[in-house]
Amino acid sequence: MQAGTLLTPRLAEEAINSRLTCLPIESLPLTQCVGGTLRENIYAERDQPPFDRVTMDGIAVDSEALRRGLKRFRIQATQGAGSPALKLTHGDNAIEVMTGAILPSGSDCVIPVEQLDVAGGFASLRTAVVTAPYHNVHRRGSDSRQGALLLETGTLLRAPEIAVAASAGMARVRVSSQPAVIVVSTGDELIEPGDPIADFQVRRSNAYAVAATLRKRGFGRIGDDHVPDDENLLRERLALHLTTHEVVVLSGGVSMGRFDLVPKVLMQLGVQQVFHNIAQRPGRPMWFGIGPQGQAVFGLPGNPVSTLVCLIRYVIPAIAEAMGTKRGQPERLALAAPVTFQHALTYFLPVAIEHGDWGRPWAAPRPPNGSGDFLSLAGTDGFVELPPGPNTYPKGFVTSVYRW
Ligand code: AMP
Ligand code: MG
Numbered sequence: 096m097q098a099g100t101l102l103t104p105r106l107a108e109e110a111i112n113s114r115l116t117c118l119p120i121e122s123l124p125l126t127q128c129v130g131g132t133l134r135e136n137i138y139a140e141r142d143q144p145p146f147d148r149v150t151m152d153g154i155a156v157d158s159e160a161l162r163r164g165l166k167r168f169r170i171q172a173t174q175g176a177g178s179p180a181l182k183l184t185h186g187d188n189a190i191e192v193m194t195g196a197i198l199p200s201g202s203d204c205v206i207p208v209e210q211l212d213v214a215g216g217f218a219s220l221r222t223a224v225v226t227a228p229y230h231n232v233h234r235r236g237s238d239s240r241q242g243a244l245l246l247e248t249g250t251l252l253r254a255p256e257i258a259v260a261a262s263a264g265m266a267r268v269r270v271s272s273q274p275a276v277i278v279v280s281t282g283d284e285l286i287e288p289g290d291p292i293a294d295f296q297v298r299r300s301n302a303y304a305v306a307a308t309l310r311k312r313g314f315g316r317i318g319d320d321h322v323p324d325d326e327n328l329l330r331e332r333l334a335l336h337l338t339t340h341e342v343v344v345l346s347g348g349v350s351m352g353r354f355d356l357v358p359k360v361l362m363q364l365g366v367q368q369v370f371h372n373i374a375q376r377p378g379r380p381m382w383f384g385i386g387p388q389g390q391a392v393f394g395l396p397g398n399p400v401s402t403l404v405c406l407i408r409y410v411i412p413a414i415a416e417a418m419g420t421k422r423g424q425p426e427r428l429a430l431a432a433p434v435t436f437q438h439a440l441t442y443f444l445p446v447a448i449e450h451g452d453w454g455r456p457w458a459a460p461r462p463p464n465g466s467g468d469f470l471s472l473a474g475t476d477g478f479v480e481l482p483p484g485p486n487t488y489p490k491g492f493v494t495s496v497y498r499w
Contacts, residue, residue, distance in 0.1 A: 103373070104374075108408075108413075110370055115417045116391075117418075119272050120269050120272065122269050123267060124267050125268060130313030131251075131271065132249060132250070132271040133252055133269070134249075135269040136246065136247055137265060138242055139239045140263045141241050142239070144233050144237070147229075147233070147234055149192045149205050149232060150205070151207040151208070153208045154205065155192045155202035155204070157186050165187060166219060167218070169185075169216065170188075170190070170217065172190050173192075175196055176194065176196045177195075180200050186201075204230040204231060205230065206224050207231065245260075245262075273313075273418075274314070274341040274414060275318070275340045276309060276314060276316060276341070276342040277343050278302055278305045278319050278320070278344050279321070279322060279346070280321045281323075281346065281347040281348040284296050285299040287321075301397065301399055301403075302346070304402065304469075312411060314414065324354035329357070333361065334364055337390055340390065342393070342417075343391070343392040344393050344395065345392070348397065351380075357382065357394045365387040366386045367384050368382065368384045371394075373441075374440050375443065379396070380394075400463050400466040403499070407478075407499065408443065408480070426496050428448065429492065430491065430492045430494070431446075431458060434460050434492075436487075437485045441480060441481065441483055442480075442481040444481060445460075445461045445472055446458035446477060447459045447475050448477075461475045477497045479494050
């Protein structure tokens with residue numbers, strides 16, 4: 096890809112993905128896997144449920160007795176969860192059973208305690224009951240058979256998937272290791288929150304937004320650095336970061352100004368430029384390259400709206416791709432109001448997600464006052480991606496949405 100070629104966002108994304116190195120695999124205890132990407136297939140250890148499982152507290156009987164019209168059963172024994180199956184010794188008997196117990200042998204259905212009067216060792220039916228076999232029984236193997244594929248490699252592990260892995264007897268699972276990410280702010284004007292500040296300086300807010308975005312998505316190995324606009328210092332610090340991180344996220348220093356030193360210094364360090372500039376607003380000067388050891392290096396423009404939009408549009412999906420995460424359907428929403436855009440660039444427009452009277456979500460435009468206006472992002476939910484203009488996109492126009 097030649098420097099200066101204006102890529103579309105989709106081609107930029109493809110250019111990134113085709114150069115990423117897959118992250119290594121590690122084995123972790125299940126308790127540490129939430130938010131991770133599974134890197135092995137998981138198969139059912141046993142039938143699921145593994146036995147005919149009682150689903151109500153009540154009595155287990157032979158449904159044949161119900162069909163004969165029997166209404167009063169002698170309670171022969173009690174069967175709790177976690178005990179081996181008892182045996183019904185006579186067709187007119189019942190065994191008291193608890194939810195989660197194995198169905199006693201000789202019985203084939205369960206009458207819930209709410210439908211019974213229990214006294215003196217007998218249970219009497221209060222009402223007419225269902226007489227079909229296996230009523231209130233979760234049958235062995237009805238959810239899945241032993242050996243069935245339960246979770247595929249690439250699955251994002253959330254609470255339900257973690258439960259499935261636990262049910263398969265997995266104490267540890269193989270997941271993608273998290274990348275070590277360094278977030279580097281560049282700029283002489285940037286001052287840490289809490290430190291004294293002059294009129295001509297600004298707070299180093301991007302670093303906090305970038306780290307928050309990564310942490311919210313479960314990435315925990317995040318470093319932070321701030322480097323002034325000094326070529327030698329920048330080279331020295333980036334050289335170090337490249338040896339210790341798989342992903343480098345820079346903010347600032349990628350535009351056309353005299354102190355926009357990032358592309359030059361990265362190339363001096365052997366980081367191969369893949370592209371510089373994307374046909375988009377905001378975030379046009381975004382830079383991407385691959386380091387000598389396959390490190391992914393993202394030079395995000397420093398304007399705070401650009402930084403956040405580019406991070407979420409490109410960096411987060413790239414990390415997911417490097418972790419081998421299977422892609423879900425991209426979220427799409429309809430515009431709540433028409434939007435006019437004059438430029439031949441993809442337009443990333445901040446939106447608040449609102450719900451209409453019928454529960455339908457809408458993307459309500461919240462255009463910032465330029466790409467430096469990050470105050471207007473507070474209270475928004477993300478941004479939509481609109482195709483290049485000039486055009487007016489009507490209310491109801493459906494397009495991709497990316498959440499903060
Ligand atoms: P640059 O991309 O370096 O030309 O920066 C563009 C604008 O974004 C300038 O007004 C910078 O002061 C501002 N900016 C750069 N980095 C940050 C940061 N980490 N936090 C807040 N603003 C920043
Ligand atoms: Mg700068």
